[in-house]
Amino acid sequence: MAIQLQQALEVGKYIVTQRLLGKKRFPLVLMLEPLFRCNLACPGCGKIQHRTEILKRNLTPQECFAAVEECGVPVVSIPGGEPLLHPQIEEIVRGLVERKKFVYLCTNGLLLKKSLHKFQPSPYLTFSVHLDGLREHHDQCVDRPGVFDQAVAAIRVAKAQGFRVTTNTTVFEGTDPQAMQEFFDFLATLEVDGMMISPGYSYEWAPDQEHFLKQEQTRALFRAILAPWKSGKKAWNFNHNPLFLDFLMGEKDYECTPWGSPSYSVLGWQKPCYLLNEGHYATWKELLEETEWDNYGRASGNPKCADCMVHCGYEPTAAVDAMKPQNMGRAIASIF
Numbered sequence: 001m002a003i004q005l006q007q008a009l010e011v012g013k014y015i016v017t018q019r020l021l022g023k024k025r026f027p028l029v030l031m032l033e034p035l036f037r038c039n040l041a042c043p044g045c046g047k048i049q050h051r052t053e054i055l056k057r058n059l060t061p062q063e064c065f066a067a068v069e070e071c072g073v074p075v076v077s078i079p080g081g082e083p084l085l086h087p088q089i090e091e092i093v094r095g096l097v098e099r100k101k102f103v104y105l106c107t108n109g110l111l112l113k114k115s116l117h118k119f120q121p122s123p124y125l126t127f128s129v130h131l132d133g134l135r136e137h138h139d140q141c142v143d144r145p146g147v148f149d150q151a152v153a154a155i156r157v158a159k160a161q162g163f164r165v166t167t168n169t170t171v172f173e174g175t176d177p178q179a180m181q182e183f184f185d186f187l188a189t190l191e192v193d194g195m196m197i198s199p200g201y202s203y204e205w206a207p208d209q210e211h212f213l214k215q216e217q218t219r220a221l222f223r224a225i226l227a228p229w230k231s232g233k234k235a236w237n238f239n240h241n242p243l244f245l246d247f248l249m250g251e252k253d254y255e256c257t258p259w260g261s262p263s264y265s266v267l268g269w270q271k272p273c274y275l276l277n278e279g280h281y282a283t284w285k286e287l288l289e290e291t292e293w294d295n296y297g298r299a300s301g302n303p304k305c306a307d308c309m310v311h312c313g314y315e316p317t318a319a320v321d322a323m324k325p326q327n328m329g330r331a332i333a334s335i336f
Contacts, residue, residue: 003194003239004164006123007075007102014074015323025259025288028316029075030068031274033265034059034092038082040108042142047081057266061091067264068101071284075102077128077261084111090118097124104128106168108142109151112158121162126193129155131167133175133183141172155190166194166239173200173217177224184236194239197225198311199248215298215307219250240311243327244318248309252318256297256305259288260316272296274312276304 011028018026035058036047059067068076076096083089084107096103106128119125132141135148158165167187171180187195199218226249228234238245246252258273268280269287273296281287297305297313321327 003241004123010074010102011319012323015320019323025293027071027073027260027262027284028319029077029261029312030071030073031261031263031312032059032064032067032076032078033080033263034064034078034083034086034089035266036081037085038080038108039085039110040082040142040144040147047079054266058086058088059092059264059266061088061095064092065095065099067269067284068096068099071262071264073101075104077104077106079106082108082111084115089115093119093125097122100124102126104166106130108147109154110147112151112154116158116161116163119163121164123164126164126166127158128166128168128196130169131183131187132169132171133179134186137179137183141170152190155192159191164193166196167192168196168198170198170200171221171225175221175225177221177227180225181228181234184234188236192237194237196239196311197222197248199309215309218248218307218309222248223250241315241318241322243322244311244315247314247318252321254314254317254321255299256308256313257316257320258293258296258313259291260319261312262287275308275310 015028033047035055036050037055038045038047078089078092080086083105086092089105093103093105102124104126107130109129109131112127112129129151130142131148131151132138138148138151139145155165155167169180169183184195199222222245226245229236229238229245230249243252247254256273261274262284263270263274264284265280268282269284270276270280271278271287272291272293276296281290294300296302298308
């Protein structure tokens with residue numbers, strides 16, 4: 001099982017409730033960034049490009065809780081930076097678990113093994129470990145040798161101690177489909193609780209701007225990578241709504257739901273989404289009501305959105321689509 005039953009039921013209940021309340025726009029996952037600092041400098045990431053004074057800042061636990069309660073999401077993803085560098089990360093996670101939020105703490109794995117004592121296994125807590133491929137490829141992506149081995153060792157220890165662990169993988173231009181399939185086979189031997197994949201994030205500040213995928217490249221590449229899974233030859237355990245994977249392969253055509261995964265950080269509520277640097281609002285209400293949403297998404301004609309197929313914009317769309325009667329059977333089957 002990838003997406004656990006309890007989470008699927010809670011998210012489904014939440015979507016139905018929002019619809020019954022007549023809400024056209026509502027968030028599903030909060031991207032909570034308690035800091036931007038990191039112990040890696042990946043060339044495809046734009047988060048560590050902030051000024052030094054911003055990199056030194058942390059959100060307090062109280063600020064994190066207030067943001068979660070303000071937007072009311074059922075799921076909280078904690079990226080960064082590297083969240084395990086935050087001096088109060090255990091307090092933040094504990095508070096969110098007590099509020100019965102499903103927490104995905106995203107980490108590169110370097111600090112995970114020595115940080116496990118700060119946390120308690122819970123169905124509400126998942127460590128999401130960043131791995132972009134097998135040893136040579138991943139270490140090249142993060143620009144440091146040895147990271148793959150440390151991350152894998154941390155996954156083994158976390159699993160042995162009873163924690164839920166998923167992986168998150170970013171697929172860039174030039175990825176070899178066969179190598180990615182071999183990587184998925186390897187992850188299966190680790191018995192991770194699910195794998196998450198997404199096309200490369202088009203961070204405007206990322207040092208490497210040459211390897212982000214265009215729309216047709218994305219579809220062709222994911223069709224090749226996922227062919228054994230689609231045909232039933234491989235039972236890879238993806239922590240995704242299967243409709244989102246259909247979208248990546250070009251079998252479904254969705255519009256972006258940028259409000260579905262809002263981002264809150266030391267700078268406030270990022271507008272309009274996690275990937276574009278167009279300023280920040282002080283409150284969730286301002287972000288929701290003052291953003292000109294028609295200016296974003298592929299249908300808008302905005303060139304910044306033309307090739308984006310990233311999970312933070314399109315997985316919320318797939319989640320809502322999964323609640324339609326004709327799609328519920330497939331969504332439910334993916335849980336069991």
